[in-house]
Amino acid sequence: MQVWLTECKMAGINLEPILGMPFDENGHLFWQTLLRKIAYKEGIGAVLSEGVARAGKELGEEIGAHSLHAAHGFAHHGLGTHNYAFLRFPFWVPVALMWSTDTRDPMSDTGHKYCFDLVLNPDIKKSEDIALSFYGSDKTLAPHPNEIPHGELTPELLDLAYLDKEKVAVRHQNRRMVNGSLILCDGAFPLIFSPVTDDGFGDTAMEAKLLQAVSGIEIDEAGLDRMGERLFNLERAISVRDGRTIKEDLSIVPGLETSGDWSRGIKLDGSRYEKLLKKYYLERGWDPETGVPSKDKMDELGLVEVAEKLDLHDP
Numbered sequence: 001m002q003v004w005l006t007e008c009k010m011a012g013i014n015l016e017p018i019l020g021m022p023f024d025e026n027g028h029l030f031w032q033t034l035l036r037k038i039a040y041k042e043g044i045g046a047v048l049s050e051g052v053a054r055a056g057k058e059l060g061e062e063i064g065a066h067s068l069h070a071a072h073g074f075a076h077h078g079l080g081t082h083n084y085a086f087l088r089f090p091f092w093v094p095v096a097l098m099w100s101t102d103t104r105d106p107m108s109d110t111g112h113k114y115c116f117d118l119v120l121n122p123d124i125k126k127s128e129d130i131a132l133s134f135y136g137s138d139k140t141l142a143p144h145p146n147e148i149p150h151g152e153l154t155p156e157l158l159d160l161a162y163l164d165k166e167k168v169a170v171r172h173q174n175r176r177m178v179n180g181s182l183i184l185c186d187g188a189f190p191l192i193f194s195p196v197t198d199d200g201f202g203d204t205a206m207e208a209k210l211l212q213a214v215s216g217i218e219i220d221e222a223g224l225d226r227m228g229e230r231l232f233n234l235e236r237a238i239s240v241r242d243g244r245t246i247k248e249d250l251s252i253v254p255g256l257e258t259s260g261d262w263s264r265g266i267k268l269d270g271s272r273y274e275k276l277l278k279k280y281y282l283e284r285g286w287d288p289e290t291g292v293p294s295k296d297k298m299d300e301l302g303l304v305e306v307a308e309k310l311d312l313h314d315p
Helices: 002-010 028-040 044-048 052-058 092-101 112-119 124-135 155-161 165-182 206-215 221-241 246-258 270-284 295-300 304-309
Strands: 069-071
Touching: 028 044, 044 052, 092 112, 092 165, 092 246, 092 270, 112 124, 112 165, 124 165, 155 270, 165 206, 165 221, 165 270, 206 221, 221 295, 221 304, 246 270, 295 304
Parallel strands: none
Antiparallel strands: none
């Protein structure tokens, strides 16, 4: 809300007639008054109580254009746009995949270790080695932003930018489900990188070791990842049951095609991104055209009853 209204102010929009009072982004009395209006649905509070995405549509195109709505009711975060544009292209491409397929803002609890440990690590060679080990591909960090001319991307660089990025999204989403269940912060786990080892490698099995030490449950990192995959597929099944389709997953695209990377004006390539999303579906064992989990995958994860309720069939 604060970011949205500040964006409007910066764009020269007079918010006083809309809010019924002068906008003061740093004023505690302003926020106290506005929050009370929202809580009791008084005046503008009735509109704002519906959330930024719906309020943006209700208040018209001029103010709605600044609502920063990326997908699923959440504001842009880590997508190379607006106030939270802390990632440079192509590093926000895997984050876009997380946005497309998650149920909330993934940069609140999913993608920090990719961003902060690898993307922001000045030792690119170490990061590439770690990426190869953790994701199975060092192309998850390619091409490096320094290799991209200002606002100019050759077809070869574009192809590289959308290569293997699905592996990042899948790995971190699975681990996020585990860490959320164990109440572990994604700012600390998984331990991909270590500043005290010569090669920079951390201990990505640490969550399994902690769980075993505390609970006595015998589990290794593979078991941990399977647990997370099972949880994520269950969450996806619930979303599909409630009507989620590839259309919702692609709802992030229009905003990123028109609002580009702040540092260089690079925007999402919608065609390449849709192909990448389908590669993500395949990486997960889902139907590449619909994003619906396959019966084989659900059976493999021990979710046979869930598959039956979704009426999934073998291809």
